[in-house]
Amino acid sequence: MPILGGHVDSSGGLHLAFERAAAMGFESIQVHPTPPNYWGSPKLDDDRVEKFREAAAAAGNPPFYFHAVYLINLAGDDATLRQRSESTLAGYLAAADTLGISGVVFHTGSHKGAGFETRLPTITEHLKHVMERADPQQARLLIENNAGQGGCVGARFEEIRAMLDAVGDPRINACFDTCHAFASGYDERTPEAARQTLDDWTRVVGLDRLEAVHCNDSQTGLGSNRDRHANIGDGEIGEAGFAALLKDPRLAKVPFILEVPGFDGRGPDARNLEILRRLAG
Numbered sequence: 001m002p003i004l005g006g007h008v009d010s011s012g013g014l015h016l017a018f019e020r021a022a023a024m025g026f027e028s029i030q031v032h033p034t035p036p037n038y039w040g041s042p043k044l045d046d047d048r049v050e051k052f053r054e055a056a057a058a059a060g061n062p063p064f065y066f067h068a069v070y071l072i073n074l075a076g077d078d079a080t081l082r083q084r085s086e087s088t089l090a091g092y093l094a095a096a097d098t099l100g101i102s103g104v105v106f107h108t109g110s111h112k113g114a115g116f117e118t119r120l121p122t123i124t125e126h127l128k129h130v131m132e133r134a135d136p137q138q139a140r141l142l143i144e145n146n147a148g149q150g151g152c153v154g155a156r157f158e159e160i161r162a163m164l165d166a167v168g169d170p171r172i173n174a175c176f177d178t179c180h181a182f183a184s185g186y187d188e189r190t191p192e193a194a195r196q197t198l199d200d201w202t203r204v205v206g207l208d209r210l211e212a213v214h215c216n217d218s219q220t221g222l223g224s225n226r227d228r229h230a231n232i233g234d235g236e237i238g239e240a241g242f243a244a245l246l247k248d249p250r251l252a253k254v255p256f257i258l259e260v261p262g263f264d265g266r267g268p269d270a271r272n273l274e275i276l277r278r279l280a281g
């Protein structure tokens with residue numbers, strides 16, 4: 001079975017994420033260490049690092065990811081914005097390495113109509129710089145697939161593969177978001193369709209580069225190119241598709257991270273996790 005968990009609030013201290021996750025039964029964890037709609041990188045000092053490492057050890061060192069700020073864009077034509085994105089990502093990755101967590105998930109950004117191929121050399125250069133600047137010994141950088149809205153890079157699995165190949169750094173992996181894949185045209189509504197989508201990923205990106213799954217149903221339809229997460233079973237994908245993904249031996253031991261609205265509207269909750277557990281059998 002995958003390692004089931006979700007995104008939690010880390011306000012008041014990163015170490016608090018562990019108890020909040022435990023309260024909901026999450027065994028894999030993701031946080032926004034800084035507010036996602038503002039520029040910034042996690043600020044650490046010895047005290048924070050120690051508190052975090054203690055809490056992590058007490059929790060059994062579960063898979064733990066940072067989700068980088070949403071403003072990042074390595075694919076645009078604004079060089080200042082790209083540089084800022086590069087330093088922010090490097091700051092995130094260095095902090096992840098200092099804390100000893102699994103890695104940093106991020107969205108590559110939008111080429112705004114210029115086309116993926118046109119922007120690939122620039123994206124590659126920035127990603128190489130991020131890895132040089134942060135030089136993580138253990139933490140990974142995870143490229144997330146997206147819903148394909150507004151020229152966003154990485155909706156097609158081929159684009160993720162192209163970026164991984166172009167950078168050629170084994171410390172970069174990928175994160176598969178079920179809602180984003182569905183919104184960009186990869187069906188997951190039936191067991192057959194879910195398996196087919198996973199076959200596509202396996203063939204194009206490779207299972208060895210699939211480090212985490214963002215587990216979200218979708219409010220909008222197949223190929224809608226809209227990024228609207230729904231609670232598991234409450235959206236257009238539905239329970240049958242999730243059951244197939246959860247039971248697929250290729251995803252056993254992969255961290256599944258809920259980023260759903262929650263049944264009380266306050267984010268990933270115990271009820272969504274219970275649904276995943278039930279569907280996993």
Ligand SMILES: [Zn+2]
Nearest residue numbers: 144177214259
């Ligand atoms: Zn996601």
Ligand SMILES: [Zn+2]
Nearest residue numbers: 180227228229
């Ligand atoms: Zn999303």
